[in-house]
Amino acid sequence: MRAGEVLAALQGRLGERLRNPEVKAETVGYRRPRERECLWAEIAREDLLEAVRTLKELAPLHISIISGADVGDRIELIYHFAVGYGTETGEVMVNLRLTVPKDDPVVPSLCDLIPGAQTTEREKIEFLGVEFQGIPDTRKLFLPDDLAVHPWRKDEPELAGYVRRTVAWEEKGDEGKGEARREG
């Protein structure tokens, strides 16, 4: 699989709705140099399922991870797919970026298409407060059941409390460790 083929297939299905597509190629190896490719593009959440269906029809599809970040009034998610495993240098990393407003952080779930996406989607629910429509399980995965904050959100007032407590302990503040040293 080559990045050009993946790009053509995605553009064929989504047209102009696939924004800012960029193919990045790198040469790796010295005696037998090989080229490996990444495709970066932006899409709207409405087009996510269509894009994943397209990738799935092309070649064996693996979802590596969904990475996420709080970017002001929106939440950004990047879906990192590996398309076409099984052959030498046959894989293309397809990175699809989408943003959702914080007051409506709803994204369609990929679990119907890729059941293996459930772990990473559940992680994004607890860490970023994103809602996935159609995910079969929304329980906490890594964080304690009674933790009320989303640690990767930058606008969580309670989170600041947790961080202050830890930082004070690390002697970046006066309380905490000073007291600990006296006791020790």
Added chain:
Amino acid sequence: MREKVKPEEKAEANEIAQACSTCFEVPIGPIHPALKEGIRFTFWIEGERIRKVDIRPGFMHRGIEFMGTKRNLIQVLYLAERICGICSISHPLAIVQAVEQAAGIEVPPRAQYIRVIIGELERIHSHLLWAGVAAHELGFDTLLHYVWKVREPVLDILEDLTGNRINYAIPIYGGVRRDVPPEKYPVLKDALRYYRSLVDDFVNFFLRDPSIEARTRGVGVLTPAEADSLCAVGPTARASGLRKDVRQDWPYFAYPDLEVKAITPEDMGLEVRGDVYDRIVVRLLEVVQSIEIIERCLEEMPDGEITAFPKVAALLAHLKKAEGEGIGRHEAPRGEVIHYIRLQAGEEAPVVWKVKAPTYSNLMPWYPMFRDQEIADIPIVAASIDPCICCMERVQIVRDGRAETMWREELLRLSWDKTRRIVGGLGASHVAREGI
């Protein structure tokens, strides 16, 4: 807080009770004999058979990604090395690729070969460690002690090359921190010859032993279709017949020169069944493959520089100016590790850092593996994916009828109290001598 857990759990339990009136709910973990790390399995069992399983990790999540965004990139590299206690090189090898891609750093060829050598030595030690654990889970402790005894030389070699048995601190952005000098080649070659001489023994002890075959054939089966749809990685995916290996599919470092091919049980002339036995086959073959890779590296490795930035201050200055994003992937002993990083000019710390360890991807494949298995097979099925929970998670919880988070202050205070109790028993002169 978002969704409360309890109503859903209840609904799920009712569903099971309705489907199977004779099912018993058996919680195993978070602390249990199947695995030395904390993870909770809840099994619904009918007679001796598992009808349904629920898996709850989250007992060792340390918030490493969050910590990473508060530290400079060099500190993050050392933090990444401490994500996993077994294959400590895997995460640094992935993060250096991500940062090099984001900051546009060229790596000297020799450094890429040294990264491969250390990575493959790590695979040998990790697969041997797993083989010992698997033998222990089957109740074959003699084999556990044998395998762990023969695992020692590879750790000695790693210590000789890097200065440490684990946490080697070898990769750095732009290269490696220590060379593998030619005078070390003979010791390394001796160790590889030693492991080659053991391969027949391993095949006899693990693959031709009737009791191991009886306990692992047809146990914990993952079909190729399930491995594909659930995105299994590493030896777990390859034992189900998927030729999926990052070193082959999306090569990096010097791997394209070394022509690495994904290994499945077919390479030993066996039909793929996707059971625990097949996972043993794949890992044993991979030990041989790693030996071959290292031998080839020693022959083909070019001379030259080992890092693009001999001075760390220059590297930090370059990284502070860098802006961009990158992904780094590495085929760890357990499967694909991926790191995503985003750098912003003027910031020393990464703006975003996402880590994915192999067990994270192999969590979903556990569900079909446990289906309709016997209670006695729980430990070996759990161990068969070679899980690394602390690696997958990254809060300490005490369960005393309810979930409670214990902070570091309290843990340290408990430790001091214990020290005082011990010291109290030893007398004042000991306290003065030890300076406690």
